[in-house]
Amino acid sequence: MHGSEVRGGFQYPGKTYAGRFAHMPSANTCVACHDVHSTEVETDGCVACHRGVEDIRDIRTRHLDFDGDGQISGGIHTEIVGLQEQLYAALQTYAAEVADAPIGYATGTFPYFFNDINADGQISPDEAAFPNRYQSWTPRLLKAAYNYQVSKKDAGAYVHNPAYMLQLLYDSLESLSEQVDLGMSDLRRP
Numbered sequence: 646m647h648g649s650e651v652r653g654g655f656q657y658p659g660k661t662y663a664g665r666f667a668h669m670p671s672a673n674t675c676v677a678c679h680d681v682h683s684t685e686v687e688t689d690g691c692v693a694c695h696r697g698v699e700d701i702r703d704i705r706t707r708h709l710d711f712d713g714d715g716q717i718s719g720g721i722h723t724e725i726v727g728l729q730e731q732l733y734a735a736l737q738t739y740a741a742e743v744a745d746a747p748i749g750y751a752t753g754t755f756p757y758f759f760n761d762i763n764a765d766g767q768i769s770p771d772e773a774a775f776p777n778r779y780q781s782w783t784p785r786l787l788k789a790a791y792n793y794q795v796s797k798k799d800a801g802a803y804v805h806n807p808a809y810m811l812q813l814l815y816d817s818l819e820s821l822s823e824q825v826d827l828g829m830s831d832l833r834r835p
């Protein structure tokens with residue numbers, strides 16, 4: 646939520662990043678949105694301002710096609726997920742082609758990145774074992790993987806600070822694109 650003020654992501658040198666997301670004053674603190682005890686999100690307040698949405702993931706106030714899929718009808722959540730998927734594919738391409746060691750991600754299994762031994766693009770339960778943790782990092786791969794992990798660990802980033810998350814994902818893709826062939830031309834950085 647605090648963006649570049651706390652540097653939760655890896656920020657690439659020479660780029661500027663969004664600071665704290667200034668939502669409306671009444672939706673600008675953790676406890677304005679989350680119940681203090683259960684941490685559940687109280688969505689009645691959201692839909693009082695964001696009218697006409699069925700699901701809070703459909704909320705959108707900025708209308709550029711950030712992930713380059715030609716669609717701007719979904720929530721800003723769809724743009725973040727779109728870039729996240731492209732970044733995952735890019736990490737795999739880079740790891741296979743440049744580091745010569747295929748990589749995969751296992752949600753919820755420390756330390757998350759593992760050798761994709763059979764290079765099938767998936768991390769199976771036997772591959773997601775600590776001794777098989779990924780260790781063929783290059784500096785470029787580690788930075789981009791760090792930001793992928795930041796995005797995976799904050800499922801609420803599209804509310805907490807969508808611009809900051811879009812910037813981190815875009816810049817990670819851009820960095821990898823200096824070494825492997827990625828279609829960057831349709832992507833937009835906020």
Ligand code: HEC
Pocket residue numbers: 646668672673674675676677678679686701702798799800801802804805
């Ligand atoms: C504008 C409203 C809003 C504010 C402010 C806000 N959150 Fe959230 N937060 C959400 C919503 C909405 C989700 C759920 C996203 C989803 O699952 O689609 C969420 C999700 C989360 C999650 C769960 C993420 C997950 O993996 O499921 C945590 C933890 C969290 N918020 C912590 C915080 C903290 C700490 C703060 C203050 C620094 C904060 N939030 C501020 C709306 C808010």
Ligand code: HEC
Pocket residue numbers: 667668669670671672678686687688690691692693694695701704705706707708721803804807808
């Ligand atoms: C008082 C009115 C108000 C309330 C309450 C409110 N919002 Fe917002 N929200 C806004 C405004 C205005 C913006 C645009 C802010 C900006 O871009 O500077 C916004 C932006 C957003 C965005 C970013 C959209 C985009 O395209 O980047 C999301 C997501 C969002 N709100 C979700 C929520 C959720 C979820 C809640 C309830 C937990 C909530 N909002 C409560 C007024 C509100």
